[in-house]
Amino acid sequence: MTQVDHSVDTLLDLAMEAAELAGRLLRDGRPAGLGVAATKSSPVDVVTEMDIAAEKLITEYLIDRRPLDGYLGEEGGTTAEGSSGVRWVIDPLDGTVNYLYGLPSWAVSIGVEVYGERVAGVVEVPMRGETYYARRGHGAFVTGGPYGEDQVRLRCRPAAPLAEALVATGFNYVADVRAHQAEVAREVVPRVRDIRRGGSAAIDLCDVAAGRLDGYYERGLHPWDLAAGDIIAREAGALTGGRPGRPADGELTVAASPGVFEPLQALLEELGAWHD
Structure with a gap:
């Protein structure tokens, strides 16, 4: 039987690598004449060719390294549940309408579950130059943007009325x-x-x-x-x-x-x- 690596550090590293690659594709590869490839729940709930391309990149990258895992992707890049106990939950382009209109608030989001428990997550925000990430029990961090390249630990705001x-x-x-x-x-x-x-x-x-x-x-x-x-x-x-x-x-x-x-x-x- 093949030994499956459930190390959260390993899984988080892979999620960060995949998110960074997809973010670079979306940032640098956005066509000047980008249009709607499909709609979902309504005519204004859109999918672009770049959503599809980014999800394909992420899933192929991860499947190549983790063929036994399960995948849930927004745009349909989903395999069977997998046999390893690990599932990747992927939004290749969160903020598609912003992206379509050239607004900067869009992101690549990859969550990692092990036996149904959420253990890590990465949100890549290319137009801010920021990468947010966390693993369960070890805090949340950001690199890039105004924070610089060193990882900075995140803290929510103090309680307010x-x-x-x-x-x-x-x-x-x-x-x-x-x-x-x-x-x-x-x-x-x-x-x-x-x-x-x-x-x-x-x-x-x-x-x-x-x-x-x-x-x-x-x-x-x-x-x-x-x-x-x-x-x-x-x-x-x-x-x-x-x-x-x-x-x-x-x-x-x-x-x-x-x-x-x-x-x-x-x-x-x-x-x-x-x-x-």
């Missing part, structure tokens, strides 16, 4: 769902410092980890949207979850500094942010 919290959110691509989310945001705005909408769940979660946001919430995320960002936020000291008593999931994802998390989560529950 909800009324003084800067909170990010995102909106669904389905018009009726988006309209309800806008109503929720309208109720949230007067109860916090302000709202931001960046367009990349992975980056928003990393910005909570880095102390650039006090909190973030969104309904409708998929496993690949939060697999890496969730562990990075948690390892930076933030709390993450969904509805009260539940983990982050498609109904609701909340990430925030301690002290902000519970009142924000309670407010979102009161406002029905978890349903359409």
Whole structure:
């Protein structure tokens, strides 16, 4: 029987290498006339040829080195569950609409699970020149950007009253769902410092980890949207979850500094942010 390496350090190194390669492809290979290759949940939920190319690069890179692993990719680059107990959860281009329009807030996100437990994650943000990464129990870090090339340990912001919290959110691509989310945001705005909408769940979660946001919430995320960002936020000291008593999931994802998390989560529950 082939011995399978479950070393989290090894898995994290591979995730970082794959994310860096995909980020370079997306940054340097973006066609001048980039267009929509397909749509998903609605006509404005788009896939570009570069999403597909980046996922192909990542999965081929990892399969070549880890042929027994399982893979879950947003754009369909999925194998069977695999036999090693390791699964890679891949969003090759989080923030596709930003990328399509030439906005800088997009990222490559790769999460790593071992026997169903999230153990590591990487979020590569090429237009910032930043790489965020974490492994369970060992903290979260960033290199590049204003931090320089040395790894800097991430810490979420100190607790603030909800009324003084800067909170990010995102909106669904389905018009009726988006309209309800806008109503929720309208109720949230007067109860916090302000709202931001960046367009990349992975980056928003990393910005909570880095102390650039006090909190973030969104309904409708998929496993690949939060697999890496969730562990990075948690390892930076933030709390993450969904509805009260539940983990982050498609109904609701909340990430925030301690002290902000519970009142924000309670407010979102009161406002029905978890349903359409």
